[in-house]
Amino acid sequence: MNAAGQSHPHWQALLAWLNTHGMNTSPEAMLVQAKSSPGAGHGLFALRSVEPATEILSIPSSALLNSATLSPCYPRARRLLSATQLISLHLFLYRPTGSQASTDPLFGPYISVLPREFDSHPLTWMLNSQNEHNDVGRALLITLPISVMCNLRKLADRFKADWRIVQQYLKDTIFEHPISEVAEPVLESLQSKLPGCQEDYLWAWLNVNTRCLYHRLEQSPSDQNNLTLCPILDFANHTTRSNNMSPQRLMADKTAAPPKMFERDFTILSPSSIPIRQGDELYLNYGAHSNRTLFVDYGFVNHVPKDIFLRGEAHGESDVQSAIERLFEARGDLGTWMKEVLKSERYWGDWTLHMQPSPAHPSYRLITALRLYHLFPTSAKKVPLDAEAALLPWRDTLSGAAEKVSEKNEESWRNTLLQLCSTLAEDAATKIVSSDISAEPDQTKCQWLPWMKKNIHMLWEEEFYVAKEVANSIHNGEEF
Numbered sequence: 142m143n144a145a146g147q148s149h150p151h152w153q154a155l156l157a158w159l160n161t162h163g164m165n166t167s168p169e170a171m172l173v174q175a176k177s178s179p180g181a182g183h184g185l186f187a188l189r190s191v192e193p194a195t196e197i198l199s200i201p202s203s204a205l206l207n208s209a210t211l212s213p214c215y216p217r218a219r220r221l222l223s224a225t226q227l228i229s230l231h232l233f234l235y236r237p238t239g240s241q242a243s244t245d246p247l248f249g250p251y252i253s254v255l256p257r258e259f260d261s262h263p264l265t266w267m268l269n270s271q272n273e274h275n276d277v278g279r280a281l282l283i284t285l286p287i288s289v290m291c292n293l294r295k296l297a298d299r300f301k302a303d304w305r306i307v308q309q310y311l312k313d314t315i316f317e318h319p320i321s322e323v324a325e326p327v328l329e330s331l332q333s334k335l336p337g338c339q340e341d342y343l344w345a346w347l348n349v350n351t352r353c354l355y356h357r358l359e360q361s362p363s364d365q366n367n368l369t370l371c372p373i374l375d376f377a378n379h380t381t382r383s384n385n386m387s388p389q390r391l392m393a394d395k396t397a398a399p400p401k402m403f404e405r406d407f408t409i410l411s412p413s414s415i416p417i418r419q420g421d422e423l424y425l426n427y428g429a430h431s432n433r434t435l436f437v438d439y440g441f442v443n444h445v446p447k448d449i450f451l452r453g454e455a456h457g458e459s460d461v462q463s464a465i466e467r468l469f470e471a472r473g474d475l476g477t478w479m480k481e482v483l484k485s486e487r488y489w490g491d492w493t494l495h496m497q498p499s500p501a502h503p504s505y506r507l508i509t510a511l512r513l514y515h516l517f518p519t520s521a522k523k524v525p526l527d528a529e530a531a532l533l534p535w536r537d538t539l540s541g542a543a544e545k546v547s548e549k550n551e552e553s554w555r556n557t558l559l560q561l562c563s564t565l566a567e568d569a570a571t572k573i574v575s576s577d578i579s580a581e582p583d584q585t586k587c588q589w590l591p592w593m594k595k596n597i598h599m600l601w602e603e604e605f606y607v608a609k610e611v612a613n614s615i616h617n618g619e620e621f
């Protein structure tokens with residue numbers, strides 16, 4: 142159980158607003174409350190004991206912030222904007238100033254309880270790098286593992302693409318009251334190229350990226366627009382234990398049906414097998430994400446005790462894409478040709494090492510790439526005339542016709558992987574003890590800094606133990 146702290150300052154206004162949407166928010170009816178949760182901002186806490194699999198909350202569909210509730214105010218949005226772009230546009234237009242409430246006549250009391258800033262989020266460090274208040278973020282960025290930086294760049298690219306589309310939409314659209322009141326001044330700021338605009342949109346976009354939940358709104362269950370912001374429930378922090386709440390899933394979630402059917406309340410159930418006691422924190426499980434993904438997308442990591450790593454029981458993962466890319470780059474024309482072969486077979490990139498399930502192992506994608514890498518002598522830099530024919534034994538491993546290319550090929554790629562793991566582990570060990578991480582940006586400037594240093598430390602520890610364990614597996618002759 143987490144020690145709950147102060148109630149959220151805008152909590153009562155949020156309840157009053159939800160009440161206007163038909164939700165019973167009387168003290169007798171409410172089972173949960175948002176309070177500060179040490180190390181995680183705010184969290185959701187039980188006001189009384191709750192039996193397993195009990196309905197905890199049902200948020201009326203009209204109070205959900207999603208493409209269904211916003212589209213009526215945004216001309217052509219259904220056609221031109223994704224749900225992420227539309228929801229973040231709305232938050233952007235109604236971002237609260239300082240500690241004031243949001244002026245949005247539709248969702249103001251909800252927008253007012255969202256986090257006011259994302260200074261501790263790594264995407265803020267990367268995108269607000271020109272901001273004079275971002276020196277701590279800049280210092281932390283250079284301490285991150287390369288694999289984390291790669292994922293962060295991809296996230297930044299997604300953000301920039303969304304921001305471009307939203308700006309174009311703002312320029313091309315004539316809004317009606319009340320959106321016109323906020324869109325017009327924003328357009329002027331955009332035309333004057335004021336830097337604050339991108340910062341405000343980043344705040345909005347990070348709210349969407351860190352708080353949206355899957356909610357079936359579209360015909361296809363896998364439509365990317367099946368997401369919503371859900372008041373109260375979005376205060377729930379992440380857990381990997383089995384004490385998580387779960388959204389009530391209806392049969393209709395899995396079938397194709399007319400979209401209107403899905404415009405319904407969001408109902409959440411207490412953990413299926415564990416009773417909740419008064420004061421307990423209530424969690425969601427955000428998904429089986431690696432720490433790298435949690436860090437890049439949500440700005441935190443799961444802290445895994447060292448003994449769990451040492452016993453090889455952690456779900457550790459390490460992304461080795463940039464190291465492997467360098468291997469292929471060093472092979473000249475032949476490396477470029479092999480890259481194209483891997484791309485055409487959809488095996489380029491996404492190469493990872495895993496601790497679980499035991500024994501620690503490289504991903505099949507990585508093995509496949511390394512088998513190709515060793516199909517020709519490592520000194521070869523030119524594409525041989527019979528290259529296509531030489532590919533046949535490798536293609537046989539893809540189709541399942543053969544388990545391996547040859548004994549020699551197996552030995553070669555395992556040796557390369559062993560060397561790679563040694564380099565990764567050495568590098569991580571240096572970073573764990575080096576002054577890079579403990580180097581002092583001014584601690585007094587931001588309270589989250591010691592916590593964030595621990596997160597980054599955790600990322601390096603995971604790199605270290607995963608590389609070590611995969612090396613052990615190779616030493617022990619494990620078959621993958």
Ligand SMILES: C[S@@+](CC[C@H](N)C(=O)[O-])C[C@H]1O[C@@H](n2cnc3c(N)ncnc32)[C@H](O)[C@@H]1O
Nearest residue numbers: 180181182183351352375376377378379439441
């Ligand atoms: C859906 S929100 C949860 C509510 C949020 N804590 C707040 O203060 O409003 C997701 C964000 O909460 C934080 N968070 C969630 N689970 C966490 C955890 N287990 N440890 C630390 N921070 C967590 C991260 O900042 C994440 O981006």
